[in-house]
Amino acid sequence: DGGITQSPKYLFRKxxxxxxxxxxxxxxHDAMYWYRQDxxxxxxxxxxxxxxxxxxxxxxxxxxxxxxxxxxxxxxTVTSAQKNPTAFYLCASSNQVGYEQYFGxxxxxxxx
Amino acid sequence: xxxxxxxxxxxxxxxxxxxxxxxxxSDSASNYFPWYKQELGKGPQLIIDIRSNVGxxxxxxxxxxxxxxxxxxxxxxxxxxxxxxxxxxxxxxxSGDSWGKLQFGAGTQVVVTx
Numbered sequence: 010d011g012g013i014t015q016s017p018k019y020l021f022r023k024x025x026x027x028x029x030x031x032x033x034x035x036x037x038h039d040a041m042y043w044y045r046q047d048x049x050x051x052x053x054x055x056x057x058x059x060x061x062x063x064x065x066x067x068x069x070x071x072x073x074x075x076x077x078x079x080x081x082x083x084x085x086t087v088t089s090a091q092k093n094p095t096a097f098y099l100c101a102s103s104n105q106v107g108y109e110q111y112f113g114x115x116x117x118x119x120x121x
Numbered sequence: 122x123x124x125x126x127x128x129x130x131x132x133x134x135x136x137x138x139x140x141x142x143x144x145x146x147s148d149s150a151s152n153y154f155p156w157y158k159q160e161l162g163k164g165p166q167l168i169i170d171i172r173s174n175v176g177x178x179x180x181x182x183x184x185x186x187x188x189x190x191x192x193x194x195x196x197x198x199x200x201x202x203x204x205x206x207x208x209x210x211x212x213x214x215x216s217g218d219s220w221g222k223l224q225f226g227a228g229t230q231v232v233v234t235x
């Protein structure tokens with residue numbers, strides 16, 4: 010089965026703790042993305058990566074960090090510096106040549 | 122940067138009727154316009170897309186139209202069914218960006234009542 014997996018589906022953390030969200034794809038896509046979705050809003054880009062060991066900030070990168078050590082993996086760390094971390098986080102990937110982005114099932118993070 | 126506006130925010134239709142969602146974009150150089158369907162608690166699913174070199178594209182009950190002059194594009198769903206109930210997002214590519222970064226609209230909640 011080809012696709013994008015995100016784990017876990019639900020994540021709960023205490024305020025002040027860093028937390029890492031997993032994203033894995035077996036589509037052999039070059040580009041990967043992280044989005045944040047808040048209730049009733051569209052998707053906002055956090056970080057994106059075109060190739061291994063390279064990534065760029067999106068529109069709302071403050072308080073987040075990423076790594077791209079392998080083509081198939083693009084983990085996102087939500088740090089304690091992120092003021093409002095509770096949200097639905099979506100990972101996506103695309104072939105560098107085309108523009109079609111395919112999304113994973115998402116991780117709902119709740120920070121209390 | 123690119124700005125995408127989507128209307129309406131909610132849309133209620135009777136089963137069998139048509140639904141139309143409209144989006145406008147600001148960057149005249151944007152050249153790729155996908156539509157996504159998101160069911161509750163799931164990731165968005167790409168349902169149809171259109172590139173700037175065509176004016177209309179159709180896939181069974183779904184069609185998308187693009188008016189480059191007016192900088193707007195629309196999603197048309199005919200013969201709606203209860204399983205069409207979801208949130209639909211439009212998006213536009215950021216011009217000159219080989220990564221294909223997308224700017225999303227705020228979404229339309231579609232409710233199809235039997």
